[in-house]
Amino acid sequence: MSAILEIRNVTRRFAGLVAVNQVSFTLAEGEILGLIGPNGAGKTTLVSLISGTLAPTQGEILYQGKPIGDLPAYRRARLGIGRTFQIMRPFPGLSVLDNVAVGALFGRGGGQPDLSKAREQARACLDFVGLGRAAGQRAEELGGPGRKRLELAKALAMQPQVLLCDEVMAGLNLVEIDEVIDVIRKVRASGISVLVIEHVIKAIKSLSDRLLVLHHGEKIADGAPDEVLANAEVVQAYLGRRRA
Amino acid sequence: MKPGRAILALAAAAVLAGVPWYGSDVLVQFGINTLLLAVLAQGWNIIGGYAGYASFGNSVFYGLGSYGVAIAMVQWELPFAAGLALGAALAVAFALLLGMPVLRLRGHYFAIATLALAQVMTAIVSNVELAGQNIGLVLPPLNNDPLFYELSLGLLVLATLTVAWLTRSKFGFGLIAIRENEEGAAVMGVNTTLYKVAAFALSGVFSALAGGIHAYWITFLDPESAFDISLNVKMIIMAVFGGAGTLLGPVVGAFSLSAISELLSSEITSAAGLFFGAVIVAAVVLMPRGLADLLRRYRKSGWRYFIENIRAHRL
Amino acid sequence: MDLLAQILVNGILLGGLYAVMAQGLALVWGVLNIVNLAHGAFIMLGAYASWYLYTDLGVDPFLGLPATAAALFALGYVLQRGLLNLVVRAPMFNTLLITFGLEVVLTYLAQLAFSADFRTINPPYAGDSYALGPVTLPVARLAAFGVALALTLAMWLFLLHSRLGRAIRATAQNLVAARLYGVEPRHLYAVTFGLGLALAGAAGGLYGTVSQVNPYIGATLTAKCFAISIIGGLDNPLGVMVGGLFLGIVESLTTLYVGPTFADVASFGILVLVLFLRPSGLLGRAA
Numbered sequence: 001m002s003a004i005l006e007i008r009n010v011t012r013r014f015a016g017l018v019a020v021n022q023v024s025f026t027l028a029e030g031e032i033l034g035l036i037g038p039n040g041a042g043k044t045t046l047v048s049l050i051s052g053t054l055a056p057t058q059g060e061i062l063y064q065g066k067p068i069g070d071l072p073a074y075r076r077a078r079l080g081i082g083r084t085f086q087i088m089r090p091f092p093g094l095s096v097l098d099n100v101a102v103g104a105l106f107g108r109g110g111g112q113p114d115l116s117k118a119r120e121q122a123r124a125c126l127d128f129v130g131l132g133r134a135a136g137q138r139a140e141e142l143g144g145p146g147r148k149r150l151e152l153a154k155a156l157a158m159q160p161q162v163l164l165c166d167e168v169m170a171g172l173n174l175v176e177i178d179e180v181i182d183v184i185r186k187v188r189a190s191g192i193s194v195l196v197i198e199h200v201i202k203a204i205k206s207l208s209d210r211l212l213v214l215h216h217g218e219k220i221a222d223g224a225p226d227e228v229l230a231n232a233e234v235v236q237a238y239l240g241r242r243r244a
Numbered sequence: 245m246k247p248g249r250a251i252l253a254l255a256a257a258a259v260l261a262g263v264p265w266y267g268s269d270v271l272v273q274f275g276i277n278t279l280l281l282a283v284l285a286q287g288w289n290i291i292g293g294y295a296g297y298a299s300f301g302n303s304v305f306y307g308l309g310s311y312g313v314a315i316a317m318v319q320w321e322l323p324f325a326a327g328l329a330l331g332a333a334l335a336v337a338f339a340l341l342l343g344m345p346v347l348r349l350r351g352h353y354f355a356i357a358t359l360a361l362a363q364v365m366t367a368i369v370s371n372v373e374l375a376g377q378n379i380g381l382v383l384p385p386l387n388n389d390p391l392f393y394e395l396s397l398g399l400l401v402l403a404t405l406t407v408a409w410l411t412r413s414k415f416g417f418g419l420i421a422i423r424e425n426e427e428g429a430a431v432m433g434v435n436t437t438l439y440k441v442a443a444f445a446l447s448g449v450f451s452a453l454a455g456g457i458h459a460y461w462i463t464f465l466d467p468e469s470a471f472d473i474s475l476n477v478k479m480i481i482m483a484v485f486g487g488a489g490t491l492l493g494p495v496v497g498a499f500s501l502s503a504i505s506e507l508l509s510s511e512i513t514s515a516a517g518l519f520f521g522a523v524i525v526a527a528v529v530l531m532p533r534g535l536a537d538l539l540r541r542y543r544k545s546g547w548r549y550f551i552e553n554i555r556a557h558r559l
Numbered sequence: 560m561d562l563l564a565q566i567l568v569n570g571i572l573l574g575g576l577y578a579v580m581a582q583g584l585a586l587v588w589g590v591l592n593i594v595n596l597a598h599g600a601f602i603m604l605g606a607y608a609s610w611y612l613y614t615d616l617g618v619d620p621f622l623g624l625p626a627t628a629a630a631l632f633a634l635g636y637v638l639q640r641g642l643l644n645l646v647v648r649a650p651m652f653n654t655l656l657i658t659f660g661l662e663v664v665l666t667y668l669a670q671l672a673f674s675a676d677f678r679t680i681n682p683p684y685a686g687d688s689y690a691l692g693p694v695t696l697p698v699a700r701l702a703a704f705g706v707a708l709a710l711t712l713a714m715w716l717f718l719l720h721s722r723l724g725r726a727i728r729a730t731a732q733n734l735v736a737a738r739l740y741g742v743e744p745r746h747l748y749a750v751t752f753g754l755g756l757a758l759a760g761a762a763g764g765l766y767g768t769v770s771q772v773n774p775y776i777g778a779t780l781t782a783k784c785f786a787i788s789i790i791g792g793l794d795n796p797l798g799v800m801v802g803g804l805f806l807g808i809v810e811s812l813t814t815l816y817v818g819p820t821f822a823d824v825a826s827f828g829i830l831v832l833v834l835f836l837r838p839s840g841l842l843g844r845a846a
Contacts, residue, residue: 051431077433091424093489102421105414106433113414158432298652345835352594352651356785357834360827363782367824378820477659484656517667524660528653529645557649559734559745 003062004029004193005050005162010059012045019045021217022059027162027195032188034208034225035197038237042217043197044086047164050195051083052076063162080108082160084151086167086197090139097122097135100153107158118157125153129183145176152183156192163187165196169203177203205229213237260397264390272389276461278502279396280454284479285486285494286403287450292480293488294410295443296423297347300476301358302451304365307471308334309452310459314381315374317460328456335452339445347440359473366471380466383459392461399457400495403450407491419443423489485527487536496535529554561693566811572700574807576765578800579707580780581787582714583758589793590731591751593643593654597662599780601756604665605631605763606680606772607673613680620680621702624764631760632753639752644745662777669774680767703765710761714796727751786830805829 005027012020020042027033035043048054050061052073061069068076082103091099100122105111112118126132129149134142142150148168155163165184169177181203188194198204204211204225211228213221215237221228228234260279264272284302292298312331316322322330346357370378410416418439421429430436459465479498486497504523508516530550531538541549584598595601605627612623638661646653688697718724730737730747737744766772766780783806791802806826813825 053427053431073427073430074433074435077431083431085428089425089428091421091428093420093424098417102417102429102434103432105417106421106429108433111414111433115412115414115417118414154432298655349834352655353789353834355652355655356789357831359782360786360830360834363827364824364831367820367827370820481656481659517663521660521663521665521667524663525642525657528649528657528660529642532646532649532653554645557646557653559644559647559748 002029003027004064005195006060006062006065007046007050008060008062010046010049010056010061012042012049012054013057019217020049020056020214023214023217023219024059025212025219025222027193029193030188030191031209032184032194032196032207034204034211035195035214036199036201036204036211037214040216041214041237043214044166045217046214047083047166047195047197050076051081051164074106077106077158077160078108078110080159080161081164082107082155082158082162083164084148084155084166084168086170088147088151090142090147090150090154092138092140094139095135096131096137096139096142096150097126099139099150100125100157103154103157104159108160111158122153122157125157128156128186129153130179144171148172148180149183152180152187156187160192163192163194165194165198167197167199169198169200181207201229257397257401261394264393269389272393274502274506276389276393276396278499279393279400280458281478281482281502282495282498283396283400283403283450283454284475285482285498286400286407287447287454288476288479289407289447289483289488289490289494290410290419290450291440291443291447293483293490293494294407294416294423295419295440297440297444298352298355298480299358299444299447300355300473300480301346301361302447302479303471303473303476304338304358304362305335305448305451306455306458306475307365307369307467308338308448309455310465310470311369311375311381312452313456313459314376314383314465317383318376318381319374324456324460327460328453331452331456332449335448336445339441339448343441343444344437347437347444362471362473362476366467369471370467375467378467380464380470383463383465385463386460389461392457395457396454399450399453404491404495406446406450411491415439415442420489481524484534485524487534490534490536493534493536500535532557562815564692565694566815567808568694568696570808570811571804572696572704572807573811574804575704575707575800576700576762576769576803577783577787577807578791578803579710579758579765580762581784581791581799581803582711582796583755583762584781584784585788585791585793585796585799586714586718586758587752587755588788590727591647591748592651592731593647593752594651594658595755596655596658596781597665597777598658598755598759598784599782600662600665600669600777601631601635601759602763602766602780603669603772603774603777604634605760606767606776607669607678607763608760609764609767610678610680610772613682619682620764620768621706624706624761627764628757628761632757635753635756636749638756640745640749643752644748647748662781666774666777673774675773675775677771677773678767679771680764682768685768697769699768703769706761706765708800710758711796711800714758718796723750783826786826789830790833 003026007023007025009022009024010020011022023046037043049056052071056069060067063079091102097119101118104118104121123135126135129152131146131149131153134146139150152168169180172180177200184194184196184207196204196207208225210223211225212219213228213234220237221231221234263275288299288302309331312334313327316327316330317324342361346354349357369375418434421434422436422439426436482497482501483494485501487493505516505520508519530553532553545552580602584595587593587595608627608630609620609623612618612626613620646657684698688695726742727747730742730744734744787802787806788799790805792798809825809829810822813822
């Protein structure tokens with residue numbers, strides 16, 4: 001499998017704070033890569049760097065072999081990079097359907113110029129994530145779990161080739177988490193490569209092909225889930241040093 | 245648009261179009277002023293209501309439109325239509341040149357920057373000889389109020405149709421996405437800079453055309469009145485009072501506030517100012533989303549609508 | 560050369576006055592996130608208050624400043640507590656609109672109460688001046704400058720180094736935390752706005768001694784205060800002072816070397832440049 005996304009020695013500084021420090025990894029085509037790490041490790045910053053909201057201070061980001069580090073966010077979206085936001089911010093004035101339609105109007109390749117076709121595509125995406133019934137509601141009326149799925153549907157409507165999921169399982173109960181895992185598996189089955197940031201370790205362990213661990217902005221582990229989770233440094237990062 | 249509503253709108257337009265025949269001269273003049281204000285409000289709606297960038301610079305476009313017509317007709321002896329085209333071209337040029345840096349600014353910084361630009365333009369134009377400098381220009385008179393009335397009405401219809409197109413086009417959705425969550429919009433593929441500048445230019449064209457018609461109608465302009473900031477404030481208040489980001493809100497706002505202001509100034513002369521201010525203050529507290537929202541929700545919530553608004557926004 | 564020195568001095572004296580005018584606006588904007596379009600109208604009210612104190616009660620305008628300031632503080636407290644607190648959590652545009660409405664009302668009421676005549680406060684020493692080498696320093700302007708400096712310093716000490724000042728800043732930054740600490744935000748907000756208006760009132764009293772007053776000066780003064788606040792920066796009273804001095808000097812120089820109509824172009828042109836050249840977004844500001 002070739003690498004669809006390649007991160008080479010990417011660093012991001014914020015006036016004295018190094019949020020991401022010399023991180024390198026690849027996302028293979030058709031892979032589900034899990035990204036974990038304690039709070040403040042730099043996971044969301046990394047996703048922002050890939051999606052184009054932030055520019056790297058150093059390093060290269062390659063998408064399908066071509067460098068995209070200089071491209072603004074909307075160009076990367078048009079190339080096929082989609083993301084969800086950890087702090088969900090739907091477009092409040094619009095219905096659920098129209099929220100997703102924005103993704104269809106503007107996604108990969110510049111999206112769809114026709115509004116009614118975009119709405120059809122949006123409907124399909126809503127069904128895909130299980131939100132079909134809520135299409136007519138106002139976006140702000142959705143509860144937490146609904147909003148998480150809306151974020152996914154919006155990103156999927158863009159017809160991305162790479163999907164960056166930022167904590168889509170936070171605040172969900174066990175049943176809902178299982179449902180989201182199913183959706184992400186379906187997403188991968190449809191040909192999309194996925195990078196999943198998550199805190200729910202059990203879920204991400206069963207979902208991911210590979211795990212990547214960030215701590216204080218640095219990559220401290222990268223490999224098969226079982227190995228990574230047994231890694232002493234990873235355990236220490238999450239639980240602290242053993243005192244006994 | 246539902247067929248019932250469309251028929252209503254057509255009927256209203258027909259009634260309005262007939263005013264020069266059955267209305268008094270005073271009514272026609274009031275009509276021209278009100279219609280032009282409605283055009284300004286609707287034009288502002290594009291950048292302020294739909295894109296969410298509260299522009300205080302539309303008075304610049306208005307002034308450019310006025311001067312476009314004046315310079316074309318007085319200095320170069322071109323017909324009115326050419327003057328309008330010149331005014332519109334100036335507006336687009338201004339939007340493209342200054343729009344990009346100005347639209348990078350967020351929220352009220354954008355508002356202030358446009359306000360400052362308006363002041364600068366006034367002072368610059370006061371010193372340009374072609375524009376008659378401080379004294380201004382006098383245009384060839386055309387004593388045909390009904391013509392100006394129908395022109396203004398036509399422009400308002402055009403502006404409203406444009407906004408209607410916005411609500412069902414990719415461009416409009418892009419603007420709404422920018423307004424609601426600009427970063428989110430960019431990440432979804434919206435070229436935010438291009439869209440914002442386009443909205444700014446489109447909004448500016450309408451302001452310029454209104455300015456051009458107004459200049460020819462009153463046959464005189466000078467920098468102070470052409471770039472008058474209070475005009476910009478008026479159009480914002482009318483758009484917001486009626487409902488920014490809605491199709492007919494700005495038009496309703498313009499008509500209602502003009503009518504009230506006119507009524508007051510004939511009954512209780514200068515109290516119009518006091519009333520205007522008081523209405524604005526009350527409206528911002530009780531119905532910040534404008535008449536459009538009030539009419540929609542009042543059916544559901546009744547008086548509680550106002551209380552809900554206060555509860556949601558107070559400290 | 561002498562002329563240049565005089566112009567610079569004029570600019571500095573003017574600038575100090577401008578700075579104290581803008582302090583109240585910057586305080587309320589930077590701390591409370593309220594953009595007060597009526598700010599100039601309150602300066603105007605302060606000027607009238609001082610005028611009445613002087614004309615009817617014979618109180619020297621400088622000595623009467625505390626009274627003017629206190630009156631406007633009370634007005635500000637009531638306005639914030641009774642009206643503005645109702646829209647504080649709405650989109651910022653709403654505070655712009657509501658203060659604009661206030662401006663219209665205040666201007667109208669002032670015109671009703673005071674008529675449209677121009678007035679000046681002319682204490683007996685108004686015409687005197689000191690000579691400092693080649694430069695003439697009018698007494699009134701010099702005194703106004705001095706008071707302005709003192710007020711700015713007091714503001715700086717208060718906001719950055721006093722308990723109440725820190726409480727105000729903390730409340731503005733984190734409402735929830737402030738409440739948990741037992742701070743009553745409505746009261747604090749009202750106090751802050753009152754302070755902003757007190758400064759405006761004092762500035763108005765000073766303004767009345769060096770320039771003419773009528774009900775319509777509000778709008779232009781507000782615009783100037785905006786320019787100063789942005790050029791100088793909202794977070795620090797000393798920044799506002801720098802902004803005011805800068806604007807005063809620029810205006811004086813432009814008036815002399817280019818022409819009086821260009822003074823506004825210069826100030827607003829610089830404002831535009833400042834806004835353009837700062838990094839886009841300006842999200843770091845409390846505003």
